[in-house]
Amino acid sequence: MLRAFGAAALVGATILVAGCGGSSSSGESESQTAAGISTAPPPTPTACETKGGTLKILSAGDVDHIDPGQGYYSFTYEITRPTQRALLSAKPGTVELQPDLAAGMPQVSKDGKTVTVKIRQGVHFSPPVNREVTSADVKYAIERGFATSVANGYAAAYFGVIQGAPKTAPQFPEPISGIETPDPSTLVFHLTQPEAVFVTALSMPLTAPVPEDYAKQYDDQTLSTYGLHQVASGPYMIKSNAAGSINGVGYKPNRLIDLVRNPNWDSSTDYRLACADEVRFEEGFQDPTVVAKTILSGSADANGDIPPPPAELRSILSSSTESKELFFTPTGGARYIALNTTEPPFDNANARKAVAYVLDRNALRLTRGGAVDGTIATHFIDPSFGDKGFEQAGGTGFNPFPSPDFSGDVTKAKELMKAAGYADGMYTGPQVTVVADNVPPGSDTAKVVAADLAKIGIKSRIISVTHATMYTKYCNVPKNEPNICPNVGWLPDFHEPQAILDVPFNGKNIIPSNNSNWPLLNDPAINAAMDRAEKTLDPSKRYEQWGKIDQQVTETASAIPWLWEDYPTLFSSRVVPALMVDNEGAPDVDFMSVR
Amino acid sequence: MGAAGAVAGLEWTDAEVRSRTPWQLFWERFREDRVAMVALGFVAFEVLVALFAPLIVHAFAHPPNAQYPGALDPVFGTPTGPSRRFLFGVDPVGEDVFSRVLFGARVSLEVALIATALSVTFGVVFGMVAGYYRGAVDTVISRLIDVTLAFPILLLALGIASACSLGGGCAGGLIKPGLGTVIVAIVVINWTYIGRVIRGQVLSLREKEFVEAARASGAGDVSILFREILPNLVAPIVVYSTLVIPQNILLEAALSYLGVGINPPQASWGEMIAEATPIFNTAWWYFTFPGAALVLTVLAFNLLGDGVRDALDPRLDQS
Numbered sequence: 001m002l003r004a005f006g007a008a009a010l011v012g013a014t015i016l017v018a019g020c021g022g023s024s025s026s027g028e029s030e031s032q033t034a035a036g037i038s039t040a041p042p043p044t045p046t047a048c049e050t051k052g053g054t055l056k057i058l059s060a061g062d063v064d065h066i067d068p069g070q071g072y073y074s075f076t077y078e079i080t081r082p083t084q085r086a087l088l089s090a091k092p093g094t095v096e097l098q099p100d101l102a103a104g105m106p107q108v109s110k111d112g113k114t115v116t117v118k119i120r121q122g123v124h125f126s127p128p129v130n131r132e133v134t135s136a137d138v139k140y141a142i143e144r145g146f147a148t149s150v151a152n153g154y155a156a157a158y159f160g161v162i163q164g165a166p167k168t169a170p171q172f173p174e175p176i177s178g179i180e181t182p183d184p185s186t187l188v189f190h191l192t193q194p195e196a197v198f199v200t201a202l203s204m205p206l207t208a209p210v211p212e213d214y215a216k217q218y219d220d221q222t223l224s225t226y227g228l229h230q231v232a233s234g235p236y237m238i239k240s241n242a243a244g245s246i247n248g249v250g251y252k253p254n255r256l257i258d259l260v261r262n263p264n265w266d267s268s269t270d271y272r273l274a275c276a277d278e279v280r281f282e283e284g285f286q287d288p289t290v291v292a293k294t295i296l297s298g299s300a301d302a303n304g305d306i307p308p309p310p311a312e313l314r315s316i317l318s319s320s321t322e323s324k325e326l327f328f329t330p331t332g333g334a335r336y337i338a339l340n341t342t343e344p345p346f347d348n349a350n351a352r353k354a355v356a357y358v359l360d361r362n363a364l365r366l367t368r369g370g371a372v373d374g375t376i377a378t379h380f381i382d383p384s385f386g387d388k389g390f391e392q393a394g395g396t397g398f399n400p401f402p403s404p405d406f407s408g409d410v411t412k413a414k415e416l417m418k419a420a421g422y423a424d425g426m427y428t429g430p431q432v433t434v435v436a437d438n439v440p441p442g443s444d445t446a447k448v449v450a451a452d453l454a455k456i457g458i459k460s461r462i463i464s465v466t467h468a469t470m471y472t473k474y475c476n477v478p479k480n481e482p483n484i485c486p487n488v489g490w491l492p493d494f495h496e497p498q499a500i501l502d503v504p505f506n507g508k509n510i511i512p513s514n515n516s517n518w519p520l521l522n523d524p525a526i527n528a529a530m531d532r533a534e535k536t537l538d539p540s541k542r543y544e545q546w547g548k549i550d551q552q553v554t555e556t557a558s559a560i561p562w563l564w565e566d567y568p569t570l571f572s573s574r575v576v577p578a579l580m581v582d583n584e585g586a587p588d589v590d591f592m593s594v595r
Numbered sequence: 596m597g598a599a600g601a602v603a604g605l606e607w608t609d610a611e612v613r614s615r616t617p618w619q620l621f622w623e624r625f626r627e628d629r630v631a632m633v634a635l636g637f638v639a640f641e642v643l644v645a646l647f648a649p650l651i652v653h654a655f656a657h658p659p660n661a662q663y664p665g666a667l668d669p670v671f672g673t674p675t676g677p678s679r680r681f682l683f684g685v686d687p688v689g690e691d692v693f694s695r696v697l698f699g700a701r702v703s704l705e706v707a708l709i710a711t712a713l714s715v716t717f718g719v720v721f722g723m724v725a726g727y728y729r730g731a732v733d734t735v736i737s738r739l740i741d742v743t744l745a746f747p748i749l750l751l752a753l754g755i756a757s758a759c760s761l762g763g764g765c766a767g768g769l770i771k772p773g774l775g776t777v778i779v780a781i782v783v784i785n786w787t788y789i790g791r792v793i794r795g796q797v798l799s800l801r802e803k804e805f806v807e808a809a810r811a812s813g814a815g816d817v818s819i820l821f822r823e824i825l826p827n828l829v830a831p832i833v834v835y836s837t838l839v840i841p842q843n844i845l846l847e848a849a850l851s852y853l854g855v856g857i858n859p860p861q862a863s864w865g866e867m868i869a870e871a872t873p874i875f876n877t878a879w880w881y882f883t884f885p886g887a888a889l890v891l892t893v894l895a896f897n898l899l900g901d902g903v904r905d906a907l908d909p910r911l912d913q914s
Binding site for chain 1: 660672688858859873876878
């Protein structure tokens with residue numbers, strides 16, 4: 001276990017792995033890891049080692065949407081961050097927010113219902129727009145997020161609290177009365193009620209400026225094509241032709257995203273270094289082993305969305321000659337086993353708790369890699385949240401379903417099965433349904449779950465489908481919800497505990513399709529506590545409240561967390577490495593430079 | 596086979612060796628084929644191993660679905676190789692590969708026997724009916740065979756298997772996901788080959804004198820089909836069955852490899868190979884042992900089939 005977290009409460013800690021990995025077979029995981037892996041934050045470059053050159057990032061898939069107002073995926077943010085300036089963004093190497101397009105941190109009124117943001121002067125759009133960015137561009141960017149032509153995935157969740165925000169999505173962007181622009185450098189948000197995470201949400205890419213005069217023609221189509229004609233405000237832009245189109249120029253879907261310098265960018269307005277002249281995101285690499293080897297050979301510089309597989313990590317870490325520029329970053333998210341609380345047998349809390357006891361979380365973690373893959377989770381708020389909820393939830397000490405070495409406690413599980421009404425502690429009902437991935441590591445996780453359930457007599461029928469089908473056809477659809485969804489997990493949008501617990505566990509968020517409350521948990525006490533915490537502006541009180549909620553949710557055993565996952569990022573030795581610690585440790589091309 | 600032998604004797608025995616039944620004749624020919632005998636020995640061995648897999652595993656290994664996370668690397672979760680405790684190493688969830696290869700043999704043989712028996716049964720019945728009645732019946736059955744054969748085998752099997760491998764299965768829950776689905780997929784495709792062969796044979800057999808004689812003496816269609824014609828089809832049926840067994844084993848492995856075959860956690864060689872391929876660099880044993888088992892089994896059945904065909908077909912022997 002990566003013990004540094006609990007003790008030091010490092011916010012956004014990144015673990016540098018140095019020295020040799022664990023030797024083979026057997027032994028206790030805690031000591032092995034402690035001996036094999038040392039932790040240290042990666043140095044954030046403060047100046048470019050060299051200026052110029054080309055960075056090459058390899059990935060398997062493409063961005064979800066090229067439009068920065070639509071993108072809602074960590075790999076997409078690797079491209080959004082260097083090209084688009086949101087109002088706020090994370091300080092390099094941390095998860096703490098700092099002003100980006102904003103000139104200073106937003107001012108919140110005493111009643112929490114008015115938020116004022118000053119916009120930085122001297123920031124210009126890339127060609128063909130070229131003009132200076134104003135507060136109206138941010139206003140339009142948020143307004144377009146509500147339109148069905150843009151269909152942003154989080155606008156309603158975080159910005160629906162703005163006065164006059166549409167309740168039902170209009171087809172095309174419409175003005176929102178609660179966003180005022182008294183002058184070109186001032187933006188005022190009027191909210192219908194205090195919203196604890198509103199300021200934090202101003203770091204989402206939706207707040208990056210979009211020039212209405214230029215973008216309107218593209219947004220007024222059934223599906224906006226602004227993404228293919230986007231203009232940049234950051235140091236880089238996606239390569240475009242004279243008319244501003246990136247389609248087939250700097251953006252070739254599933255093949256290439258090519259970033260070049262934005263000629264209108266002024267480094268004095270930005271915290272970004274932007275050392276390289278060009279950044280190529282090359283896509284379509286399906287074999288993680290090949291990607292790792294290509295990076296090690298220096299033919300590419302970092303992995304984009306395709307992490308090195310455990311075997312490759314082992315060979316890198318046990319080799320004395322190969323590059324050690326391998327970093328592990330907490331994703332901030334937890335993987336968990338969701339139990340359907342609306343149907344037998346898991347509508348019974350004792351039956352759920354029996355499962356929580358019987359699961360071998362150590363074996364579960366081993367299906368995705370061992371200790372190198374993260375910390376065994378005992379509740380939901382990730383250690384990287386530190387004093388923003390993790391400590392308040394009891395840190396690593398809070399573990400309501402303990403067992404030696406996390407390997408499961410069958411005796412205790414049987415006691416709970418008895419309490420659930422099964423005579424000798426063994427389940428006697430019909431088979432339970434499990435919908436799982438059809439490929440490793442997800443399929444292996446399901447196998448471990450099935451083997452553990454068998455220890456308390458629960459026979460499971462595993463339905464194997466692709467990861468996407470698992471969500472879209474089964475686990476996201478309450479009426480098709482199986483008894484167990486073993487391959488689910490939730491990544492927070494930002495480092496606020498609300499972003500971890502609210503959507504996946506608040507009863508009000510259960511929807512007929514695209515549902516993310518997988519256990520279908522609808523506990524009035526928990527719902528009420530969450531609604532209260534959402535409106536608590538005082539951070540220390542709020543984190544206290546979410547810490548309690550985390551404990552309450554965990555104790556229902558409606559979802560059993562087993563991994564606070566770390567994400568490995570490998571860099572070639574020809575570049576100075578830099579990470580987006582707030583974005584699962586993705587390569588931060590703004591700060592990388594060619595050696 | 597007494598009745599069959601008596602009639603088949605007209606076809607198979609010659610005047611000098613009248614005292615031997617066709618099966619004795621077959622066995623004498625077959626026994627001289629060393630390769631076929633070795634193959635037969637291997638198949639027999641495999642059947643025994645599959646039958647006694649639970650006992651063998653109990654004595655020398657671990658239950659096939661028991662997981663030993665302690666046998667995985669604690670830092671990286673990678674499986675460990677062959678050792679005294681795990682003869683063939685372990686897989687990524689810490690299951691004993693040796694036990695799973697043994698239990699995988701059961702699946703392969705089950706599929707081989709059941710699917711082959713069913714496809715041969717359907718093929719023989721439809722082939723006989725088509726060849727005997729000719730006309731409209733023949734047209735319908737032959738076109739059905741043509742259409743089925745026009746589909747790419749693997750794609751058709753994949754379609755059937757994936758349609759039945761979700762939820763409660765297909766055909767109103769009659770076909771359950773897993774072994775049943777795989778067998779149905781194989782039978783739907785494979786009956787056509789033997790159906791076509793049998794139809795051709797029956798077309799010529801029905802014109803033979805002994806059939807005419809039977810008809811003249813007042814025998815009905817059913818009696819003619821089963822008492823006169825069927826015994827003469829024993830040779831092609833046996834030959835064809837032994838040759839189709841390895842095909843069926845491979846088809847099951849392919850379907851499991853593609854993720855629509857045997858349901859986890861049941862062990863299947865195809866599924867093991869699929870899981871092992873991407874990690875071959877680090878876990879060669881996980882790929883090698885089930886792969887070798889599959890290759891040897893299919894090879895043995897192929898050689899056995901060749902031997903049976905040679906021994907049963909005197910014309911081939913003479914040429």
